[in-house]
Amino acid sequence: MHVRKANSMERTLALLVTACVLYIPANLLPIMITDQLGQPTESTIIGGVVLLINMGSVSIAMVIFFASVMIPLSKLAMMFYLCWSVRNGPPETVRQRTVLYRVTEFIGKWSMIDVFVVAILVALINLTNLLVIHPGGAAIAFAGVVMVSMLAAESFDPRLMWDQRDGKDE
Amino acid sequence: MESCLNIINKDEANNFANYLACPSCDLLFDVSMLADGESARCSRCGNFLTTYRTNELSHVIAYTSSALILLALACSYPFMSFKSNGLESVMTLPETALRLLSNGMPTLAFLVAAFIIIIPALVVVLILGLSVALKLERHYRWLRPAGKLVYHLQNWSMVEVFFIGVLVSLVKIGHMATVIMGASFWSYAVFSLFFVLSLSSLDRVQCWRRIGALQP
Numbered sequence: 487m488h489v490r491k492a493n494s495m496e497r498t499l500a501l502l503v504t505a506c507v508l509y510i511p512a513n514l515l516p517i518m519i520t521d522q523l524g525q526p527t528e529s530t531i532i533g534g535v536v537l538l539i540n541m542g543s544v545s546i547a548m549v550i551f552f553a554s555v556m557i558p559l560s561k562l563a564m565m566f567y568l569c570w571s572v573r574n575g576p577p578e579t580v581r582q583r584t585v586l587y588r589v590t591e592f593i594g595k596w597s598m599i600d601v602f603v604v605a606i607l608v609a610l611i612n613l614t615n616l617l618v619i620h621p622g623g624a625a626i627a628f629a630g631v632v633m634v635s636m637l638a639a640e641s642f643d644p645r646l647m648w649d650q651r652d653g654k655d656e
Numbered sequence: 657m658e659s660c661l662n663i664i665n666k667d668e669a670n671n672f673a674n675y676l677a678c679p680s681c682d683l684l685f686d687v688s689m690l691a692d693g694e695s696a697r698c699s700r701c702g703n704f705l706t707t708y709r710t711n712e713l714s715h716v717i718a719y720t721s722s723a724l725i726l727l728a729l730a731c732s733y734p735f736m737s738f739k740s741n742g743l744e745s746v747m748t749l750p751e752t753a754l755r756l757l758s759n760g761m762p763t764l765a766f767l768v769a770a771f772i773i774i775i776p777a778l779v780v781v782l783i784l785g786l787s788v789a790l791k792l793e794r795h796y797r798w799l800r801p802a803g804k805l806v807y808h809l810q811n812w813s814m815v816e817v818f819f820i821g822v823l824v825s826l827v828k829i830g831h832m833a834t835v836i837m838g839a840s841f842w843s844y845a846v847f848s849l850f851f852v853l854s855l856s857s858l859d860r861v862q863c864w865r866r867i868g869a870l871q872p
Contacts, residue, residue, distance in 0.1 A: 538828070546827040549820065584680055584701045595814050598771065602752075602814075602821030603828065605768045609755040610738050610747040611829065617740070621756055626764045633767070636811070648681040648701075 494643040495569060501638035502565050508630045509558065516622035518604050523616060531555070531600060531624060553599040554628070561597075561635055564590045565642065572646045580647050587644045594636045601629045676861055678703055687861060706861035713791045719854040720784040726847035727777055734838035736822075738829065749773065749840055771814040776851055779813055782806045783854050786863065795870040803863060810855055815848040 491497075516528035529537065531554045538547035564586055571583055604625045611619045676687045680703040687696055690708040697704055709715075730749050737746040753769035756762075782802045789796055826835055 541831065543827050546824055549824060553820075581701055584703070588680070588703075591811070595811070595817055596820075598814055598817050599821050599824060601764070602768070602772075602818050603824045605752040605756055605764075606736075606747070606821060606825040607829065608759060609751040610736055610745060610825070610835075612745045612755070613740065613743045616743060621759050621761055621764065626761060629764055629767050640811070644680050645682045 490645065491641055491643040494641055494646060495572065497641040498565065498638050499569055501634050501641060502562060502569070505558075505562060505631050505635040505638060508627050508634060509562075512624050512627035512631050515624040515627060517600065517624040517628065518607065519620040519622050521618040521620060526620075528622065531628065534600070550600055550603075553597050557593050557597045558631055558635065561590050561594055561639075565635070565638055568642060568644075568647070572650060575647065575650070577650060580650070583647055584644050587639075587642065587647075591639045594632065594639055597632045597635075598629070601625055601632070676705060678705065707859050708862055709857075709859070712857060712859065712862065713787045716783060716787040716854055716858045717791065719850050719857060720780050720787065723780045723847055723850035723854055724777075724784065726843045726850060727773070727780070730840045730844035730847055731773065733840040733843070735840040735844070736838060737836045738833050739836070740833035746838075749844060771812065772818045775809050776813045776815050776847075779806055779809050780851065780854060782809075783858055787858065790863070790866045790870070793870060799867050799870070803867060806858075807860055813851070815844075815851055819845070819848065 513531055515530070517531050517534065518529050520527045520529065531550075535547050535551050535554075538544075538550065568583060568587055568590070571579075575583060604619075604621050607619045608621050611617055676685050677683065678685065678698040678701060681698065681701040683698060683700045685696065685698070685705065687706055687708075690696060690706070692708060692710045695704070695707040733748070734746045735749045735751075737744060750769070750773065752772070753765045756765035756768060783806055786799065786802055786806065789799060822841070829835060
Protein backbone atom coordinates (compact mmCIF):
# COMPACT_ATOMS: atom_id res chain seq x y z
CA MET A 487 0.00 0.00 0.00
CA HIS A 488 1.29 3.46 -0.86
CA VAL A 489 0.86 6.74 0.97
CA ARG A 490 -0.98 9.40 -1.06
CA LYS A 491 1.23 12.01 -2.68
CA ALA A 492 1.09 15.27 -0.70
CA ASN A 493 -0.28 18.45 -2.40
CA SER A 494 -0.36 16.44 -5.60
CA MET A 495 -2.47 18.90 -7.57
CA GLU A 496 -0.60 22.10 -6.62
CA ARG A 497 2.79 20.55 -7.30
CA THR A 498 1.74 19.07 -10.62
CA LEU A 499 0.27 22.36 -11.86
CA ALA A 500 3.33 24.36 -10.75
CA LEU A 501 5.66 21.96 -12.56
CA LEU A 502 3.49 21.97 -15.69
CA VAL A 503 3.60 25.78 -15.87
CA THR A 504 7.40 25.69 -15.42
CA ALA A 505 7.69 23.19 -18.28
CA CYS A 506 5.59 25.44 -20.54
CA VAL A 507 7.81 28.44 -19.78
CA LEU A 508 11.00 26.44 -20.44
CA TYR A 509 9.59 25.23 -23.75
CA ILE A 510 9.88 28.77 -25.19
CA PRO A 511 13.71 29.15 -24.97
CA ALA A 512 14.02 25.47 -25.92
CA ASN A 513 12.56 26.34 -29.33
CA LEU A 514 14.00 29.84 -29.82
CA LEU A 515 17.64 29.25 -28.83
CA PRO A 516 19.99 27.13 -30.97
CA ILE A 517 20.34 23.52 -29.80
CA MET A 518 23.62 22.92 -31.63
CA ILE A 519 26.34 25.09 -33.19
CA THR A 520 28.32 23.48 -36.03
CA ASP A 521 31.72 25.11 -36.47
CA GLN A 522 33.01 24.18 -39.92
CA LEU A 523 36.39 25.69 -40.88
CA GLY A 524 35.81 28.53 -38.41
CA GLN A 525 32.32 29.32 -39.75
CA PRO A 526 29.68 28.72 -37.06
CA THR A 527 26.17 27.63 -38.13
CA GLU A 528 23.43 27.59 -35.50
CA SER A 529 20.51 25.19 -35.68
CA THR A 530 17.31 25.05 -33.64
CA ILE A 531 15.17 21.97 -32.91
CA ILE A 532 12.78 22.72 -35.79
CA GLY A 533 15.77 23.68 -38.00
CA GLY A 534 17.26 20.24 -37.38
CA VAL A 535 14.01 18.57 -38.49
CA VAL A 536 13.89 20.67 -41.69
CA LEU A 537 17.57 19.86 -42.38
CA LEU A 538 16.90 16.12 -42.06
CA ILE A 539 13.93 16.35 -44.47
CA ASN A 540 16.13 18.20 -47.00
CA MET A 541 18.76 15.48 -46.60
CA GLY A 542 16.12 12.92 -47.54
CA SER A 543 15.89 11.15 -44.16
CA VAL A 544 12.18 11.73 -43.71
CA SER A 545 11.72 8.85 -41.25
CA ILE A 546 14.46 10.11 -38.90
CA ALA A 547 13.05 13.64 -39.25
CA MET A 548 9.68 12.25 -38.10
CA VAL A 549 11.33 10.55 -35.10
CA ILE A 550 12.90 13.86 -34.03
CA PHE A 551 9.68 15.76 -34.72
CA PHE A 552 7.69 13.32 -32.60
CA ALA A 553 10.24 13.24 -29.78
CA SER A 554 10.91 16.98 -29.59
CA VAL A 555 7.61 18.59 -30.58
CA MET A 556 4.66 16.18 -30.49
CA ILE A 557 5.50 14.25 -27.30
CA PRO A 558 6.30 17.24 -25.03
CA LEU A 559 3.33 19.29 -26.26
CA SER A 560 0.81 16.47 -26.11
CA LYS A 561 2.17 15.39 -22.74
CA LEU A 562 1.66 18.89 -21.32
CA ALA A 563 -1.86 19.08 -22.83
CA MET A 564 -2.77 15.63 -21.44
CA MET A 565 -1.46 16.49 -17.97
CA PHE A 566 -3.41 19.78 -17.89
CA TYR A 567 -6.53 17.89 -18.98
CA LEU A 568 -6.01 15.22 -16.28
CA CYS A 569 -5.63 17.90 -13.58
CA TRP A 570 -8.78 19.62 -14.79
CA SER A 571 -10.65 16.31 -14.95
CA VAL A 572 -10.04 15.48 -11.26
CA ARG A 573 -12.79 17.97 -10.40
CA ASN A 574 -14.75 18.38 -13.60
CA GLY A 575 -14.23 15.24 -15.68
CA PRO A 576 -17.14 12.89 -16.44
CA PRO A 577 -16.88 10.10 -13.80
CA GLU A 578 -17.64 7.33 -16.30
CA THR A 579 -14.38 7.99 -18.22
CA VAL A 580 -12.12 7.52 -15.18
CA ARG A 581 -10.79 4.21 -16.50
CA GLN A 582 -9.79 5.77 -19.84
CA ARG A 583 -8.23 8.70 -18.01
CA THR A 584 -6.15 6.31 -15.88
CA VAL A 585 -4.86 4.75 -19.11
CA LEU A 586 -4.10 8.26 -20.43
CA TYR A 587 -2.09 8.95 -17.26
CA ARG A 588 -0.07 5.78 -17.77
CA VAL A 589 0.63 6.86 -21.36
CA THR A 590 1.92 10.28 -20.21
CA GLU A 591 4.15 8.55 -17.64
CA PHE A 592 5.60 6.26 -20.30
CA ILE A 593 6.23 8.67 -23.18
CA GLY A 594 7.90 11.47 -21.21
CA LYS A 595 11.50 10.33 -21.33
CA TRP A 596 11.47 9.67 -25.10
CA SER A 597 11.68 13.43 -25.64
CA MET A 598 15.31 13.29 -24.50
CA ILE A 599 16.40 11.85 -27.88
CA ASP A 600 17.41 15.23 -29.31
CA VAL A 601 19.46 16.13 -26.22
CA PHE A 602 21.32 12.82 -26.47
CA VAL A 603 21.94 13.40 -30.19
CA VAL A 604 23.57 16.74 -29.32
CA ALA A 605 25.66 15.10 -26.55
CA ILE A 606 26.81 12.36 -28.96
CA LEU A 607 27.66 14.71 -31.82
CA VAL A 608 29.52 17.11 -29.50
CA ALA A 609 31.61 14.23 -28.14
CA LEU A 610 32.15 12.47 -31.46
CA ILE A 611 32.82 15.29 -33.91
CA ASN A 612 35.84 17.07 -32.60
CA LEU A 613 38.30 17.61 -35.47
CA THR A 614 40.16 20.70 -34.24
CA ASN A 615 39.91 23.70 -36.62
CA LEU A 616 38.13 21.63 -39.25
CA LEU A 617 34.81 20.56 -37.80
CA VAL A 618 33.71 21.05 -34.20
CA ILE A 619 30.18 20.88 -32.75
CA HIS A 620 29.18 22.90 -29.67
CA PRO A 621 26.00 22.47 -27.63
CA GLY A 622 23.54 25.41 -27.67
CA GLY A 623 21.37 26.90 -24.92
CA ALA A 624 18.25 25.10 -26.13
CA ALA A 625 19.80 21.76 -25.13
CA ILE A 626 19.71 22.63 -21.43
CA ALA A 627 16.29 24.32 -21.71
CA PHE A 628 14.86 21.28 -23.49
CA ALA A 629 16.40 18.85 -20.99
CA GLY A 630 14.69 21.03 -18.38
CA VAL A 631 11.30 20.71 -20.13
CA VAL A 632 11.62 16.92 -20.18
CA MET A 633 12.77 16.68 -16.58
CA VAL A 634 10.16 19.06 -15.16
CA SER A 635 7.31 17.42 -17.07
CA MET A 636 8.48 13.98 -15.87
CA LEU A 637 8.44 15.33 -12.30
CA ALA A 638 4.92 16.68 -12.96
CA ALA A 639 3.72 13.24 -14.10
CA GLU A 640 5.36 11.70 -11.04
CA SER A 641 3.69 14.11 -8.61
CA PHE A 642 0.20 13.66 -10.09
CA ASP A 643 -1.79 11.13 -8.10
CA PRO A 644 -4.20 9.19 -10.36
CA ARG A 645 -6.14 8.05 -7.29
CA LEU A 646 -7.59 11.56 -7.02
CA MET A 647 -9.64 10.74 -10.13
CA TRP A 648 -11.02 7.59 -8.52
CA ASP A 649 -11.85 9.52 -5.33
CA GLN A 650 -14.32 11.65 -7.28
CA ARG A 651 -16.07 8.51 -8.54
CA ASP A 652 -16.11 6.88 -5.10
CA GLY A 653 -17.60 10.08 -3.69
CA LYS A 654 -20.48 9.92 -6.19
CA ASP A 655 -21.12 6.21 -5.50
CA GLU A 656 -21.81 6.70 -1.83
CA MET B 657 -1.54 -16.51 -17.29
CA GLU B 658 -3.73 -14.08 -15.44
CA SER B 659 -6.17 -14.76 -12.68
CA CYS B 660 -9.08 -12.57 -11.77
CA LEU B 661 -8.86 -11.59 -8.13
CA ASN B 662 -11.74 -11.03 -5.80
CA ILE B 663 -12.28 -7.59 -4.42
CA ILE B 664 -12.04 -7.81 -0.68
CA ASN B 665 -14.04 -5.98 1.91
CA LYS B 666 -12.06 -3.17 3.53
CA ASP B 667 -13.06 -4.46 7.02
CA GLU B 668 -11.29 -7.75 6.36
CA ALA B 669 -7.98 -6.01 5.80
CA ASN B 670 -6.60 -6.96 9.21
CA ASN B 671 -3.72 -9.04 7.87
CA PHE B 672 -1.98 -6.33 5.86
CA ALA B 673 0.85 -8.54 4.60
CA ASN B 674 -1.40 -10.30 2.07
CA TYR B 675 -3.32 -7.26 0.89
CA LEU B 676 -2.37 -4.89 -1.84
CA ALA B 677 -4.03 -1.62 -2.85
CA CYS B 678 -3.94 -1.00 -6.59
CA PRO B 679 -1.30 1.73 -7.04
CA SER B 680 -3.45 3.43 -9.63
CA CYS B 681 -6.97 3.34 -8.09
CA ASP B 682 -6.58 2.12 -4.46
CA LEU B 683 -8.91 -0.90 -4.73
CA LEU B 684 -7.79 -3.65 -2.30
CA PHE B 685 -6.80 -7.16 -3.36
CA ASP B 686 -5.59 -10.35 -1.70
CA VAL B 687 -2.51 -11.50 -3.64
CA SER B 688 -1.39 -14.35 -1.38
CA MET B 689 -2.84 -17.26 -3.37
CA LEU B 690 -1.04 -16.76 -6.69
CA ALA B 691 0.71 -19.91 -7.94
CA ASP B 692 4.19 -20.01 -9.50
CA GLY B 693 4.17 -18.04 -12.78
CA GLU B 694 0.75 -16.43 -12.28
CA SER B 695 0.12 -12.68 -12.70
CA ALA B 696 -2.65 -10.43 -11.42
CA ARG B 697 -4.27 -7.31 -12.82
CA CYS B 698 -6.64 -4.87 -11.15
CA SER B 699 -10.24 -5.82 -11.99
CA ARG B 700 -11.42 -2.20 -11.89
CA CYS B 701 -8.80 -0.16 -13.76
CA GLY B 702 -6.71 -2.89 -15.45
CA ASN B 703 -3.40 -1.82 -13.88
CA PHE B 704 -0.79 -4.59 -13.61
CA LEU B 705 -0.40 -5.73 -10.00
CA THR B 706 2.12 -8.55 -9.56
CA THR B 707 3.64 -11.81 -10.83
CA TYR B 708 4.70 -14.57 -8.46
CA ARG B 709 7.75 -16.74 -9.31
CA THR B 710 9.50 -19.06 -6.87
CA ASN B 711 13.00 -18.82 -8.44
CA GLU B 712 12.80 -15.11 -9.26
CA LEU B 713 15.80 -14.06 -7.13
CA SER B 714 18.37 -16.38 -8.79
CA HIS B 715 17.40 -14.98 -12.19
CA VAL B 716 17.67 -11.41 -10.93
CA ILE B 717 21.15 -12.04 -9.45
CA ALA B 718 22.37 -13.52 -12.76
CA TYR B 719 20.97 -10.64 -14.84
CA THR B 720 22.29 -7.86 -12.59
CA SER B 721 25.82 -9.32 -12.31
CA SER B 722 26.01 -9.62 -16.10
CA ALA B 723 24.68 -6.08 -16.49
CA LEU B 724 27.36 -4.67 -14.16
CA ILE B 725 30.22 -6.37 -16.05
CA LEU B 726 28.83 -5.13 -19.39
CA LEU B 727 28.46 -1.56 -18.12
CA ALA B 728 32.08 -1.58 -16.90
CA LEU B 729 33.18 -2.73 -20.39
CA ALA B 730 30.96 -0.10 -22.04
CA CYS B 731 32.65 2.67 -20.05
CA SER B 732 36.22 1.57 -20.81
CA TYR B 733 36.33 1.05 -24.61
CA PRO B 734 35.63 3.39 -27.55
CA PHE B 735 31.92 3.78 -28.28
CA MET B 736 32.08 5.18 -31.82
CA SER B 737 34.80 6.60 -34.03
CA PHE B 738 34.46 9.12 -36.81
CA LYS B 739 36.79 9.35 -39.84
CA SER B 740 36.77 12.22 -42.30
CA ASN B 741 39.49 13.42 -44.71
CA GLY B 742 42.15 11.32 -43.00
CA LEU B 743 41.32 12.74 -39.59
CA GLU B 744 39.84 10.58 -36.86
CA SER B 745 38.07 11.29 -33.60
CA VAL B 746 37.04 8.67 -31.08
CA MET B 747 34.32 8.97 -28.48
CA THR B 748 33.82 6.93 -25.30
CA LEU B 749 30.57 6.68 -23.37
CA PRO B 750 31.64 8.91 -20.42
CA GLU B 751 32.86 11.50 -22.95
CA THR B 752 29.29 12.26 -24.05
CA ALA B 753 28.95 13.94 -20.66
CA LEU B 754 32.56 15.14 -20.20
CA ARG B 755 32.64 17.07 -23.50
CA LEU B 756 29.49 18.95 -22.46
CA LEU B 757 31.30 19.84 -19.25
CA SER B 758 34.31 21.20 -21.19
CA ASN B 759 31.85 23.17 -23.37
CA GLY B 760 30.68 25.02 -20.26
CA MET B 761 27.44 23.13 -19.59
CA PRO B 762 27.96 21.40 -16.23
CA THR B 763 24.23 20.93 -15.54
CA LEU B 764 23.54 19.26 -18.86
CA ALA B 765 26.71 17.16 -18.50
CA PHE B 766 25.50 15.96 -15.12
CA LEU B 767 22.02 15.16 -16.43
CA VAL B 768 23.34 13.17 -19.39
CA ALA B 769 25.79 11.25 -17.18
CA ALA B 770 23.00 10.56 -14.68
CA PHE B 771 20.45 9.37 -17.25
CA ILE B 772 22.73 7.03 -19.19
CA ILE B 773 25.37 5.81 -16.69
CA ILE B 774 24.92 6.80 -13.03
CA ILE B 775 21.20 6.01 -12.54
CA PRO B 776 21.27 2.71 -14.50
CA ALA B 777 24.40 1.65 -12.56
CA LEU B 778 22.85 2.61 -9.23
CA VAL B 779 19.62 0.73 -10.03
CA VAL B 780 21.55 -2.41 -10.99
CA VAL B 781 23.76 -2.29 -7.86
CA LEU B 782 20.71 -1.77 -5.61
CA ILE B 783 18.77 -4.63 -7.23
CA LEU B 784 21.80 -6.92 -6.90
CA GLY B 785 22.19 -6.00 -3.22
CA LEU B 786 18.49 -6.49 -2.54
CA SER B 787 18.21 -9.84 -4.27
CA VAL B 788 21.36 -11.25 -2.65
CA ALA B 789 20.10 -10.20 0.80
CA LEU B 790 16.63 -11.66 0.11
CA LYS B 791 18.12 -14.86 -1.32
CA LEU B 792 20.24 -15.33 1.83
CA GLU B 793 17.18 -14.35 3.90
CA ARG B 794 19.17 -11.84 5.91
CA HIS B 795 17.54 -8.70 7.18
CA TYR B 796 19.45 -5.42 6.86
CA ARG B 797 18.36 -1.90 7.71
CA TRP B 798 19.07 -0.65 4.20
CA LEU B 799 16.66 -3.06 2.51
CA ARG B 800 13.64 -0.75 2.72
CA PRO B 801 15.35 2.47 1.58
CA ALA B 802 17.12 0.53 -1.19
CA GLY B 803 13.83 -0.95 -2.39
CA LYS B 804 12.16 2.46 -2.43
CA LEU B 805 15.06 4.01 -4.32
CA VAL B 806 15.07 1.28 -7.01
CA TYR B 807 11.42 1.78 -7.86
CA HIS B 808 11.75 5.54 -7.78
CA LEU B 809 14.88 5.71 -9.94
CA GLN B 810 13.93 3.24 -12.65
CA ASN B 811 11.73 5.78 -14.48
CA TRP B 812 14.77 8.01 -14.78
CA SER B 813 17.07 5.59 -16.55
CA MET B 814 17.22 6.42 -20.27
CA VAL B 815 19.42 3.67 -21.72
CA GLU B 816 16.90 2.79 -24.47
CA VAL B 817 16.28 6.46 -25.34
CA PHE B 818 20.03 6.96 -25.71
CA PHE B 819 20.11 4.15 -28.28
CA ILE B 820 17.56 5.90 -30.46
CA GLY B 821 19.77 8.99 -30.08
CA VAL B 822 22.75 6.99 -31.40
CA LEU B 823 20.69 5.87 -34.39
CA VAL B 824 19.62 9.44 -35.20
CA SER B 825 23.23 10.69 -34.90
CA LEU B 826 24.37 7.98 -37.32
CA VAL B 827 21.87 9.17 -39.93
CA LYS B 828 22.85 12.81 -39.34
CA ILE B 829 26.58 12.31 -39.91
CA GLY B 830 26.63 9.12 -41.99
CA HIS B 831 26.78 11.06 -45.27
CA MET B 832 29.85 13.12 -44.37
CA ALA B 833 32.14 10.55 -42.85
CA THR B 834 32.74 6.93 -41.97
CA VAL B 835 31.43 6.02 -38.53
CA ILE B 836 32.67 2.84 -36.85
CA MET B 837 30.96 1.30 -33.82
CA GLY B 838 33.38 0.27 -31.07
CA ALA B 839 33.37 -2.54 -28.49
CA SER B 840 31.65 -0.25 -26.01
CA PHE B 841 28.63 0.19 -28.31
CA TRP B 842 27.99 -3.56 -28.37
CA SER B 843 28.56 -3.99 -24.62
CA TYR B 844 26.17 -1.12 -23.92
CA ALA B 845 23.57 -2.66 -26.26
CA VAL B 846 23.73 -5.99 -24.40
CA PHE B 847 23.80 -4.09 -21.09
CA SER B 848 20.49 -2.42 -21.99
CA LEU B 849 18.98 -5.86 -22.57
CA PHE B 850 20.16 -7.21 -19.20
CA PHE B 851 19.08 -3.98 -17.51
CA VAL B 852 15.51 -4.43 -18.74
CA LEU B 853 15.62 -8.13 -17.77
CA SER B 854 16.79 -7.32 -14.22
CA LEU B 855 14.05 -4.74 -13.76
CA SER B 856 11.26 -6.85 -15.22
CA SER B 857 12.15 -10.01 -13.34
CA LEU B 858 12.21 -8.37 -9.90
CA ASP B 859 8.52 -8.00 -9.14
CA ARG B 860 7.78 -4.97 -6.98
CA VAL B 861 5.03 -6.49 -4.84
CA GLN B 862 6.81 -9.80 -4.29
CA CYS B 863 10.01 -7.93 -3.38
CA TRP B 864 8.18 -6.02 -0.65
CA ARG B 865 6.42 -9.17 0.56
CA ARG B 866 9.82 -10.86 0.93
CA ILE B 867 11.28 -7.84 2.75
CA GLY B 868 8.21 -7.79 5.01
CA ALA B 869 8.60 -11.51 5.78
CA LEU B 870 12.22 -10.96 6.90
CA GLN B 871 11.34 -8.34 9.49
CA PRO B 872 11.85 -9.60 13.03
